[in-house]
Amino acid sequence: MLSAAEAVIAAAVMALIIISCRALPFLFFSGRKPPAFLGFVEVYMPAIAMTVLAVSSYTSIKWADSPHGLPELIAGFAVVILHLWKQNALLSILGGTLLFMLLSGLIAR
Amino acid sequence: MIIRLTSGDILPILPPMTNPSRDSTLVSRAFKASIPVLLGYVTIGFGFGLLAVNTGYPAWFALFMSIFVYAGAAQYIGIGLFAAGASIAEIALITLVVNLRHAAYGLSLIKVYGKHPRMRPYLIFALTDETYALLSSASEEERADGGFLLMVSGFNQLYWVAGTALGSLAGALIPYKIEGLNFALTAMFLVLAVEQALKLRKARPFLLAGLSTIAAKFLVGDRATIIVGLLVATVALLASRKSGGLDAERS
Numbered sequence: 001m002l003s004a005a006e007a008v009i010a011a012a013v014m015a016l017i018i019i020s021c022r023a024l025p026f027l028f029f030s031g032r033k034p035p036a037f038l039g040f041v042e043v044y045m046p047a048i049a050m051t052v053l054a055v056s057s058y059t060s061i062k063w064a065d066s067p068h069g070l071p072e073l074i075a076g077f078a079v080v081i082l083h084l085w086k087q088n089a090l091l092s093i094l095g096g097t098l099l100f101m102l103l104s105g106l107i108a109r
Numbered sequence: 110m111i112i113r114l115t116s117g118d119i120l121p122i123l124p125p126m127t128n129p130s131r132d133s134t135l136v137s138r139a140f141k142a143s144i145p146v147l148l149g150y151v152t153i154g155f156g157f158g159l160l161a162v163n164t165g166y167p168a169w170f171a172l173f174m175s176i177f178v179y180a181g182a183a184q185y186i187g188i189g190l191f192a193a194g195a196s197i198a199e200i201a202l203i204t205l206v207v208n209l210r211h212a213a214y215g216l217s218l219i220k221v222y223g224k225h226p227r228m229r230p231y232l233i234f235a236l237t238d239e240t241y242a243l244l245s246s247a248s249e250e251e252r253a254d255g256g257f258l259l260m261v262s263g264f265n266q267l268y269w270v271a272g273t274a275l276g277s278l279a280g281a282l283i284p285y286k287i288e289g290l291n292f293a294l295t296a297m298f299l300v301l302a303v304e305q306a307l308k309l310r311k312a313r314p315f316l317l318a319g320l321s322t323i324a325a326k327f328l329v330g331d332r333a334t335i336i337v338g339l340l341v342a343t344v345a346l347l348a349s350r351k352s353g354g355l356d357a358e359r360s
Contacts, residue, residue: 002191004170010197011170014187014204015177021208022236025215030223034216037347044314044346045210046238047305051318052338053182053207054298059326059334072295079296083303090148092303096296101289 067107075100139260142247146239146265154272155279156293157184162280163287164192175273179266180237183207185294199332206336214241225255235262237269238301313349318342 002010025034058076061069079096086092154175161171166188174184183204190200214236215222221244222229240262244252251257306315322338329337 001165001194004167007166007170007191008173010191010200011174011178011187013197013201014174014180014183017201017204018178018180018183018208018211019234021205021211022215023233024212026219026222026229026233029216030219038213038216040347040350041213041343044309045213045343047302047309047314048318048342048346049207049210049339050298050302050305051315052322052335052342054295054302055319055322056326056334056338057295057298059323060331071289072292075292076295076299079299080303083300084307087304087307089297089300089304090152092300093293093296094152096299097290097293100292100296101287104289 067104070107071100071103074103135254135256136260138251139257139264142243142251142257143261143264143268146243147268149239150265150268151272151275153181153293153297154269155276156272156290157181157188158273158276158278159280159287160185160276160290161188161273162277163290164188166191168274168277168281171273171277172270175270176266179235179269180208180211181269182294182297185291185297189291202336206339210238211236211241214238214245217245221252222258224253225258228255228259232258232262235266237265240265314342314346317345317349321345 028034054076058069058072061072063069075096078099079092082095083089083092157175158168158171161174162168174187178184178187186203186207187200190203215233218236218241222232225232243261243265244258247257247261302315318338321342322334325337325341326334
């Protein structure tokens with residue numbers, strides 16, 4: 001684990017990278033038209049990034065060990081269904097997390 | 110006193126010098142516009158503060174991140190990486206990949222923000238997913254008002270920082286570790302993916318991204334799954350673009 005001082009440096013690096021990402025189009029394309037390829041990235045990047053991030057939290061599960069990723073699978077399924085149904089981000093995230101806590105407490109013991 | 114025009118518009122006649130009510134209506138309009146983000150940011154910010162303190166970092170550090178980093182997913186991932194003792198290079202690369210989507214957001218706001226040069230530095234700094242969503246669905250009139258853009262962006266960060274403060278306070282007061290809290294991050298990604306699916310109504314980007322991530326896990330292991338998964342998925346989608354079915358029109 002990084003110490004608080006190391007974490008401050010790491011967080012400062014993160015802050016610089018994030019502001020650079022946000023400022024990039026303003027620095028490069030204020031005067032000219034962005035290439036068509038970037039329009040494609042603009043449309044599909046959020047979908048790709050979110051799917052990769054969601055799936056990557058499943059690929060690190062140790063499936064062979066009890067409870068075999070069941071709490072993650074069931075709670076994740078509940079989040080998707082809840083969100084397709086109500087489209088209330090708060091409800092889906094809070095509901096899914098509470099269900100996960102409950103399941104991992106129930107199944108693991 | 111008002112003059113009713115033939116078209117039905119209402120034109121207020123104001124004292125020549127100032128409009129005393131303008132500032133207060135601006136604040137209340139911006140506040141009302143920011144309400145959809147209020148609850149989400151306070152709760153997810155709360156979760157972040159709680160996670161940071163639960164992991165073993167002080168409350169001031171959680172606040173430091175919410176003020177200067179100000180990026181939900183990156184902050185959650187950052188705490189995980191700090192706890193795992195990741196190197197600065199790894200942290201930098203993952204932050205870059207996770208937040209590259211923000212570069213895409215700015216593309217559609219170049220003209221809008223270009224009209225407000227004095228406010229632009231903060232507007233760009235505060236361009237989170239949620240603020241982008243709010244401002245890109247705002248009316249033309251609202252988008253032309255620099256004060257409105259600044260207020261909405263500022264309110265949103267205020268909610269985020271306030272949530273973080275409350276969460277780290279709760280983390281400091283609750284003596285035991287709360288297990289399972291980090292699932293909130295997975296849930297958030299799933300929610301954002303579902304929202305993208307509802308918007309795009311196409312299966313291919315999601316299938317490619319899912320398969321690329323699983324392939325990346327087996328090829329390069331847990332540490333580099335996200336980066337390699339993103340790269341492979343983007344290249345695969347770009348390569349499949351020519352085969353039809355996908356278009357790149359900006360909405």
